[in-house]
Amino acid sequence: MSVTEPAAKRFTKAAWTSKWLWWASLNACIAAYFTYGLVAPASNIKTAWLPGKTTHGHHQIEMDCDACHAPSQGNAPPSASDVMQDACIRCHGDQLKAANDTHPASKFNDPTNADRLAALDAQNCLTCHQEHVPDRTLNMGLTLPADYCWHCHQEVAENRPSHAGMAYDSCATAGCHNYHDNRALYEKFLDDHFGEPDLLPDAKLPLRDTVAALSVAKWQAEPLQVGDADAPEDIVVSPELVGDWAETAHAAAGVNCTGCHGGQAEAAAWSDKLSVADCETCHEQQVDSFQTGKHGMRIAAGLPPMTPSLALLPMHAGTAHESLDCNACHPGHRFDTEFAAVDACLRCHADSHSLAYRDTTHASLWEEEVSGSGERGTGVSCATCHLPRLEGNRGVWVNHDQNASLRPSETMAREVCMNCHGLDFALNALADPLGKTTCYGNTPERRVESVQMAHDWFTQRQSKRRTKADQ
Ligand code: HEC
Ligand code: HEC
Ligand code: HEC
Ligand code: HEC
Ligand code: HEC
Ligand code: HEC
Ligand code: HEC
Ligand code: HEC
Ligand code: HEC
Ligand code: HEC
Incomplete structure (x- = not known):
């Protein structure tokens, strides 16, 4: 590895040659694209057969008709009977x-x-x-x-x-019943949490346990420094890159350049471009969960990654064509989880709910945690609610499916809010019609009766049993 400043601005003959090559390959790609359209079942042709817009849950994979329709019926267009x-x-x-x-x-x-x-x-x-x-x-x-x-x-x-x-x-309706997922709404669960205060005494999230949650059975490695970087001789990098790496949890945990990029004698050759599969060797749970939510579902379907330009939700124009992969929130060699938890999200998301976040009590708590004046685990970032820390059998990990706690939103009451709030308050807040637009920065105005009703039901049953026993 040679460490030098990037040579981007130098104009040489080599640069001209590469420009010409670039044009030639662009033309080849365009030609290939149209040829492919003629011979293969190109997705754009298939969209012409769509009877109407696909739901907001599936619009990203709409082009992949065969994800839901049986492809076996030869060249016939998809229909209702082959789903x-x-x-x-x-x-x-x-x-x-x-x-x-x-x-x-x-x-x-x-x-x-x-x-x-x-x-x-x-x-x-x-x-x-x-x-x-x-x-x-x-x-x-x-x-x-x-x-x-x-x-x-x-x-x-x-x-x-x-x-x-x-x-x-x-x-x-919100806070009463769901058809599928009633984990936060079972009568017994509701009654068990009757009478809890709005804010629990030890309002804190569990701390992450990244090493225990690795897919590698036992992680034992020595911390590494700048001088230990093991990229092959011919790889040219800036000192910033190596410095960033050396400061991160990866270097501290002994993950060297070749751990991600390959290039060790017995492993695959060095590659500059990495995919989610390269992270998966160590972070299986994060990669798997990423692929079942809206951020990673296109990668899971074998389509090019999602970009804000394809979104139905409002997004900032500046990031319109950025790919949604691990780097979207964990850029460069820093893999900074504090940046990932709020700043990264707000580079893309521009809906009223996301934009309201900075003015909430939760955001102040998060700023205090980041600055060190608040205790660790007491802040509430975007990721606190949308990428919740879950107790797994190998330790606390971060669920990267940001839809899992969203549908239905009571899932969030159980997995997120109840670390800090009573169930009654959490259900009220999530059911509050203003909650979404203020990003939960307002005191809930509505009261969901579920907790009270479950409690009354159990109390009545008990007193009936008691009268029966007395008779
Ligand atoms: C290739 C994988 C895939 C297939 C096949 C698939 N889904 Fe989905 N579905 C997803 C993903 C990913 C989401 C978005 C994440 C989420 O909401 O959990 C989703 C979202 C949904 C939602 C929530 C929609 C919304 O608007 O919030 C429903 C309901 C659903 N799917 C039902 C179905 C049904 C029924 C079928 C069969 C006809 C089906 N899905 C087929 C992956 C799939
Ligand atoms: C996420 C799953 C999913 C994807 C992806 C999908 N469909 Fe469908 N499609 C369905 C379901 C579900 C139905 C309704 C089946 C029923 O009514 O029994 C349906 C019905 C249809 C129908 C029949 C409508 C009618 O009223 O009879 C057509 C035509 C169709 N799809 C075309 C397509 C085409 C073309 C694509 C790809 C460009 C596509 N679908 C992609 C799930 C999907
Ligand atoms: C009797 C109607 C009904 C049937 C049958 C049904 N669903 Fe649902 N589904 C709903 C309703 C209603 C919701 C909205 C959320 C809720 O009430 O749980 C929903 C929500 C969902 C969601 C998103 C929320 C969640 O809990 O994950 C998915 C995914 C889903 N359904 C998939 C399926 C699949 C797959 C099947 C077939 C095995 C199916 N549903 C059968 C009514 C139904
Ligand atoms: C196709 C029939 C059907 C539909 C539609 C249906 N249910 Fe059910 N539901 C059942 C059956 C069967 C059970 C099992 C218990 C029983 O026999 O009552 C059940 C059980 C329940 C339970 C008790 C669950 C438990 O395990 O404690 C609740 C609560 C419930 N349903 C609510 C709903 C709600 C709310 C809806 C509409 C969103 C709904 N159901 C729609 C058939 C249905
Ligand atoms: C935790 C995994 C990981 C480690 C460890 C790692 N990298 Fe990277 N590296 C990446 C990712 C991710 C990218 C961006 C890939 C992309 O854009 O597709 C990247 C990009 C690069 C690039 C391409 C161009 C650039 O400047 O961004 C070079 C060169 C590189 N890394 C060198 C190194 C060197 C040298 C080390 C050791 C000091 C190292 N990497 C350690 C994940 C890693
Ligand atoms: C060779 C194994 C390995 C690979 C490959 C790997 N990581 Fe890691 N990663 C680790 C270990 C070990 C830690 C735990 C560091 C700690 O908390 O002590 C970690 C921690 C992290 C963290 C948390 C950092 C922090 O400050 O808490 C992030 C984020 C991360 N990895 C992202 C990635 C991404 C993205 C990729 C793919 C580009 C990747 N990792 C590839 C081993 C790996
Ligand atoms: C939408 C933004 C986002 C994307 C995309 C994303 N991450 Fe993360 N990731 C985060 C945030 C935020 C945290 C820290 C959460 C916390 O501290 O509770 C995190 C934490 C982690 C951690 C350390 C915590 C743990 O679970 O042990 C790892 C490892 C990780 N991410 C890997 C990945 C990999 C691999 C990918 C790509 C498949 C990825 N991330 C994509 C936002 C993201
Ligand atoms: C590179 C841009 C980008 C970044 C960074 C990003 N997102 Fe997203 N996010 C998207 C896109 C695009 C979608 C899909 C929207 C759609 O399908 O209409 C999405 C979907 C979502 C959804 C699902 C919304 C729904 O209605 O289903 C949530 C929640 C979400 N993001 C939260 C976050 C959080 C929290 C972070 C930071 C930890 C984050 N996002 C970082 C671009 C981004
Ligand atoms: C206190 C928890 C909480 C925090 C903090 C939070 N959200 Fe949300 N978010 C939710 C809930 C709950 C919903 C679902 C609201 C609904 O549909 O009723 C939601 C919905 C969303 C949606 C879908 C919006 C839509 O219009 O459908 C996106 C995108 C999103 N959040 C991104 C973010 C981003 C980015 C941040 C940080 C800037 C953030 N959220 C902070 C709880 C939270
Ligand atoms: C890490 C702890 C923590 C988590 C997790 C958390 N909160 Fe909070 N929340 C707080 C604290 C602390 C306050 C301030 C309470 C006070 O000042 O009395 C607060 C205040 C609120 C308020 C009042 C807002 C205001 O500005 O007065 C609402 C609404 C709220 N939370 C909803 C939620 C919801 C919904 C969830 C889950 C999606 C959630 N919170 C998750 C700690 C948390």
Whole structure:
């Protein structure tokens, strides 16, 4: 490795030759693109067959028709009859299982539920989640009228006086019930957290445990310094690059240049361009979770990475064509997690919620933590809510699927807010109509009754049991 200043500004014959080569290859690429369009099932041609816009959950992979439609029907265009339920389960099965799905298909195998299935075929995802029908699509890809719980739960009002008079399109309102994920809303869970204060006494996040969470079984390595860098002789780098690396957790944990770039005698050759797979050798959980959310779903589908220019959400123009890969938040050789947690996000995101963040109490807490005046774990960054720290079997790690805690947002109550707030306050805050636009910088005005109702239900049941026992 030779350490020199970059030679970018030098004008030489070599530079002219490379410019010519660049033009030649650009022309070759354009020609190849059009040839490909003629002979292959090019995605742009397929979009012409789309009957309507794809949901906001899937718009990024819309061009990949075969992700959901069976490609087996030769050259026929995709249709409603070739959609594979298997495909839905391949991508979502694990998540729904992990979310303890309240209405899994298996629940309806029981013959006593036959009449319910006749009313609504709940074993088929497509009964409730169709595609390309924007005018019928509600929040979270639901394409049924919102009062559909009625088909199967008509007896609720009779069995539960507390529910009398409630409309069926209100069952699934924020903080009450979800169809799939009710982990923060089970009656027992609600009652267990009854009466908690708005702010818990030890309001703090767990600390990360990156080394324990590595995919490498046992990590034992000596810390490295500038002089230890092991890039091959012919690699030209700036002193800043090596300095950045030497200051990071990677050098401190013994991860040398070739650990990421290859180039050691027995391993693959050195490469300047890295992909998520190069990080995956050590950070499997982060790479896997990144690929199931909106940031990484295109990479997972084998498409070029997502860029802000393709987004439906408002984004800053300056970053329109930046690729969403690991470097989008962990740039250069610094891999600075504080930069990644707020500043990186705000280079791209420009919606009202993101822009409101800096004025919140949470943001002040985060600034205090970063400056050292607040205790570690007491700040709330964008990443605190969207890339939550989870307790895994190998230690606390960062879930890089920023959608996992978003749909439904009660997931966030359990995984994030309850580190610091009582459940009642968290549900109220998440259900507050102003919450999203103020980025949770306002005191919630609405009250969700769930916690109180669950508590009353258990208290009544207990007192009934007691009277029975007394008789
Ligand atoms: C994320 C999954 C997904 C992707 C990707 C996808 N579709 Fe679909 N498509 C569906 C679903 C679900 C339906 C509805 C099936 C039903 O109604 O039973 C559907 C229905 C259709 C229909 C029939 C509509 C009707 O009203 O009969 C056509 C045509 C279609 N898709 C074309 C396409 C084309 C072309 C592409 C690629 C450019 C594509 N789809 C990509 C999931 C997908
Ligand atoms: C190639 C993988 C893949 C396939 C196939 C797929 N999905 Fe998805 N789906 C995703 C990703 C990634 C997201 C966005 C992240 C998220 O919301 O969790 C998503 C989002 C969703 C959402 C939330 C939508 C929203 O607007 O918030 C629903 C509902 C959903 N998918 C249902 C389905 C159903 C039903 C099928 C089968 C027709 C299906 N998915 C097929 C990957 C897939
Ligand atoms: C009876 C209607 C119904 C059926 C059947 C159904 N869903 Fe859903 N799904 C919903 C509703 C309603 C939501 C909105 C969030 C909620 O209430 O859980 C949702 C949300 C989702 C989400 C995003 C939120 C989350 O909890 O992850 C995914 C992904 C999803 N469904 C996938 C599927 C798949 C895959 C199937 C088939 C195995 C399926 N759904 C079958 C009604 C249904
Ligand atoms: C296709 C029929 C069907 C639909 C539609 C349906 N459910 Fe259910 N639900 C069931 C079945 C079956 C059970 C199992 C318990 C039982 O037999 O009541 C159940 C159980 C439940 C439970 C208790 C879960 C537990 O494990 O403690 C709740 C709460 C619930 N449903 C709410 C809803 C809500 C809210 C909706 C609408 C968003 C809905 N259900 C839609 C069939 C359905
Ligand atoms: C933790 C992984 C990691 C380590 C360790 C690492 N790099 Fe990199 N390096 C990267 C990533 C990521 C990129 C950006 C790749 C891209 O843009 O596709 C990169 C880019 C480069 C480039 C390409 C051009 C540039 O200046 O950005 C060079 C040269 C380079 N690294 C040299 C080194 C040297 C020398 C070391 C050791 C002192 C080192 N790297 C250590 C991950 C690493
Ligand atoms: C050879 C194994 C290895 C590879 C490859 C690797 N890392 Fe790491 N990484 C580590 C170790 C070990 C740590 C833990 C350092 C610590 O906390 O002591 C770490 C820590 C990190 C951190 C946390 C830094 C901090 O300050 O807490 C980030 C972010 C990170 N890696 C990103 C990446 C990215 C992005 C890539 C791919 C470009 C990558 N890593 C490739 C081993 C690796
Ligand atoms: C949207 C921004 C973003 C992207 C993209 C991103 N990260 Fe991170 N990453 C973060 C933030 C923020 C943290 C620190 C979170 C914290 O401290 O709680 C982090 C922490 C980490 C850590 C250390 C914490 C841990 O989980 O042990 C590793 C390792 C890591 N990232 C690897 C990766 C890899 C590999 C990729 C690419 C697949 C990637 N990151 C893509 C934002 C991002
Ligand atoms: C390089 C630009 C870029 C960076 C950096 C970035 N994002 Fe994103 N983010 C996007 C794009 C593009 C989407 C997809 C939007 C779409 O599909 O319409 C997205 C989607 C999301 C979503 C899902 C929104 C939804 O409705 O499904 C969340 C949440 C999110 N980002 C949060 C963050 C956070 C938090 C950070 C920092 C830790 C961050 N992003 C960093 C570009 C970026
Ligand atoms: C206290 C937790 C919290 C913090 C801090 C937070 N968010 Fe969010 N964010 C949420 C919740 C909850 C939602 C879902 C709101 C809804 O749909 O009702 C959300 C939604 C989003 C969305 C989707 C917006 C849309 O219009 O659909 C993006 C993008 C996003 N957040 C990015 C960010 C960024 C970037 C930051 C930091 C600048 C940030 N968030 C800070 C909790 C938070
Ligand atoms: C690391 C701890 C921590 C986490 C995690 C956290 N908060 Fe907070 N939050 C606080 C503190 C501390 C305050 C200030 C309380 C006070 O001043 O009484 C606060 C204040 C608030 C406020 C009042 C805002 C204001 O400016 O007065 C709302 C609303 C709120 N949090 C919602 C949430 C939601 C929703 C979540 C989860 C998505 C969450 N918080 C996660 C620590 C946290």
